[in-house]
Amino acid sequence: MSTYIAPLRDMQFILNDVVDLEAVCALPGNEECSVELVESILDEAAKFASGVLDPINRGGDSTGSVCKDGVVTTAPGFKDAYALFRDTGWNAMPFSPEYGGQGLPAVVTMAVNEMWKSANMAFALCPMLTGGAIEAIAHHASDELKQKYLPKMVEGTWTGTMNLTEPNAGSDLAAVVTKATNMGDGTYRVTGTKIFITWGENDVAENIVHLVLARLPDAPPGLKGISLFLVPKFLVNDDGSLGARNDLICASIEHKMGIHGSPTAVMSYGENEGAIGYLIGEENKGVSYMFTMMNHARVNVGLEGVGIAERAYQHALWYARERVQGAIVGDKSGIKKPILHHPDVRRMLMDVKARTEAMRTLAYYAAANIDKAHAGDAAAQARVDLLTPVVKGWSTEQGVELTSTALQVFGGVGFIEETGACQYYRDSRITTIYEGTTAIQANDLVGRKLAREKVPGAAMKTLIAEMSADADAFAGTPALANIAGNLKNGIAALSTATEWILASYEANPQAVHAGSVPFLKLTGIVAGGWLMARSAAVAAARLEAGSDDRFYNAKLATAEYFATHQLPFAAGYAAEVTGGAAATLGLDENLF
Ligand SMILES: Cc1cc2nc3c(=O)[nH]c(=O)nc-3n(C[C@H](O)[C@H](O)[C@H](O)COP(=O)(O)OP(=O)(O)OC[C@H]3O[C@@H](n4cnc5c(N)ncnc54)[C@H](O)[C@@H]3O)c2cc1C
Numbered sequence: 001m002s003t004y005i006a007p008l009r010d011m012q013f014i015l016n017d018v019v020d021l022e023a024v025c026a027l028p029g030n031e032e033c034s035v036e037l038v039e040s041i042l043d044e045a046a047k048f049a050s051g052v053l054d055p056i057n058r059g060g061d062s063t064g065s066v067c068k069d070g071v072v073t074t075a076p077g078f079k080d081a082y083a084l085f086r087d088t089g090w091n092a093m094p095f096s097p098e099y100g101g102q103g104l105p106a107v108v109t110m111a112v113n114e115m116w117k118s119a120n121m122a123f124a125l126c127p128m129l130t131g132g133a134i135e136a137i138a139h140h141a142s143d144e145l146k147q148k149y150l151p152k153m154v155e156g157t158w159t160g161t162m163n164l165t166e167p168n169a170g171s172d173l174a175a176v177v178t179k180a181t182n183m184g185d186g187t188y189r190v191t192g193t194k195i196f197i198t199w200g201e202n203d204v205a206e207n208i209v210h211l212v213l214a215r216l217p218d219a220p221p222g223l224k225g226i227s228l229f230l231v232p233k234f235l236v237n238d239d240g241s242l243g244a245r246n247d248l249i250c251a252s253i254e255h256k257m258g259i260h261g262s263p264t265a266v267m268s269y270g271e272n273e274g275a276i277g278y279l280i281g282e283e284n285k286g287v288s289y290m291f292t293m294m295n296h297a298r299v300n301v302g303l304e305g306v307g308i309a310e311r312a313y314q315h316a317l318w319y320a321r322e323r324v325q326g327a328i329v330g331d332k333s334g335i336k337k338p339i340l341h342h343p344d345v346r347r348m349l350m351d352v353k354a355r356t357e358a359m360r361t362l363a364y365y366a367a368a369n370i371d372k373a374h375a376g377d378a379a380a381q382a383r384v385d386l387l388t389p390v391v392k393g394w395s396t397e398q399g400v401e402l403t404s405t406a407l408q409v410f411g412g413v414g415f416i417e418e419t420g421a422c423q424y425y426r427d428s429r430i431t432t433i434y435e436g437t438t439a440i441q442a443n444d445l446v447g448r449k450l451a452r453e454k455v456p457g458a459a460m461k462t463l464i465a466e467m468s469a470d471a472d473a474f475a476g477t478p479a480l481a482n483i484a485g486n487l488k489n490g491i492a493a494l495s496t497a498t499e500w501i502l503a504s505y506e507a508n509p510q511a512v513h514a515g516s517v518p519f520l521k522l523t524g525i526v527a528g529g530w531l532m533a534r535s536a537a538v539a540a541a542r543l544e545a546g547s548d549d550r551f552y553n554a555k556l557a558t559a560e561y562f563a564t565h566q567l568p569f570a571a572g573y574a575a576e577v578t579g580g581a582a583a584t585l586g587l588d589e590n591l592f
Helices: 008-020 021-025 035-061 079-088 106-119 121-142 141-155 285-321 341-374 379-411 413-414 421-432 438-453 456-475 478-503 509-514 515-543 551-565 569-579 581-585
Strands: 066-068 071-073 158-163 179-182 190-200 205-213 226-232 233-236 240-243 247-251 264-269 275-279
Touching: 008 021, 008 035, 008 106, 008 515, 008 551, 008 581, 021 106, 021 341, 021 438, 021 551, 035 106, 035 121, 066 247, 071 233, 071 247, 079 106, 079 121, 106 121, 121 141, 121 158, 121 226, 121 285, 121 581, 141 158, 141 205, 141 226, 158 190, 158 285, 158 569, 179 569, 190 205, 190 226, 190 285, 205 285, 205 551, 226 233, 233 275, 240 285, 247 421, 264 275, 264 421, 285 341, 285 379, 285 421, 341 551, 379 413, 379 421, 379 456, 379 515, 413 421, 438 456, 438 478, 438 515, 456 478, 456 515, 478 509, 478 515, 509 515, 509 581, 515 569
Parallel strands: 158 205, 179 205
Antiparallel strands: 066 071, 179 190, 190 264, 190 275, 205 226, 226 275, 233 240, 247 264
């Protein structure tokens, strides 16, 4: 088995040289942050990820969480690891100092969170969901609820969950039927069943704060009739101490394909007198509040694609250096060499490495824009809105492909559980489904973020213009010529597909949506290729200036690989978008 080693050099490079951490640290509110501080935070996080989270990842998979009579026992080592995670302050890192957080920028949290996800994705889901719940409460709840719940949640003593899904309400939240009744005393009674609730019940937290979507009796139908409630496992007294157990129970946990360490609960609310809940914000506005939580979670699930691909890559590389098999084509030395020397094994490893770096750069770039948006930069907010479904959809789809490629490096033993390669593949498979499937992300991208944008296509066209200016600038540098050429072709494909969507959406939305997932992948490849080109430009300049740091050669090599092997797919995706609908939709339903 390999041990997870955080790719600190690449993380630091992206933070400092591509997304300008220094500028983020200079934003109002980030005064405490500095490049040096971030370096030491990343070093400590890397130790925690390798030393605490990685060693319990396999047990989390093989033993998993178990549920008996509504009580969940998490996998071996998870409870202790969580206690250490909480006590060493990792949970509090991104949140406002007003509630005990450390207020570090999103881009720093992004790099640290990647390490948690690589080392132990099932574990990392717990703080991820708590973080989303904190964001929703902080933005939309009353001061009283904030004061009562946020300090303990920020500290990590209480965890948080997100309760949207019901048996008949998954992608379509308009179908939510969980009920809430106003008791007239500032409380509501919640009754209903929620399914698939991540870390919905656990033994690591003293209290669990559930955010639950439910409908009031007189609420209008559809999305405009859903409210958001805070429903704690234990009621909280005015002095902050824990009171009576609320009327909610974990009915069971799911037996899943992966992330066995993460308890996925069926939650039953109000089997007796009704679970006591507190309204967040105003009645019937719950879905918009939940979007605060979901947008946070979507970028973070995209990051799961990055983290799990990185972990699978490291594991495959370890094996490729160990395993000796067959003669290396063209090698006349007569010396047996490891499979790393087979050209096709090199191809697989380059593929996983280069595409993971591209995803990482895009995720951190989005996070840096989140920081700028928090400081009031409207253009950065528009970029975040545009890229959120891309980071989520593209990175997770790639995560599944890349963990599969990494498994292939192992040959037959890759298919055998003991090697551990299976786990990354199985764990990655959920990422394209929860927090909105890839189709839901793609609908968001072509709909709200493009065709139905206030000025249709404005955010995408601004991005395209910025990428084009860079491609033109890079074309003059010999070391970047091929990268710039392929990037230009990719941008042209994205531009053609964008114009086609804008022209077709109103008259033929079915045709546009038939190609929405290819369009999302097209956007991801071109944006990822652009940021890899920016990385290559920095590396080329450093080498030109006389640096002998071989990291820069490696960065140029991965950027070259991405440009040569990934950017050409842009044209194929664009063709699918603009000319593929008839073939997708043409088959008579009875002929399927
Ligand atoms: C392990 C796990 C953890 C989860 N954690 C949570 C959690 O913490 N909280 C929570 O509330 N939920 C959670 N979920 C639920 C998850 O978010 C949903 O499963 C997901 O959103 C999909 O909904 P669904 O399962 O009902 O599938 P469906 O909505 O029935 O979708 C089935 C298929 O139809 C497609 N489809 C549906 N609608 C459209 C559309 N409009 N356009 C195009 N295609 C469409 C989908 O893409 C999919 O391929 C979790 C699920 C799992 C498995």
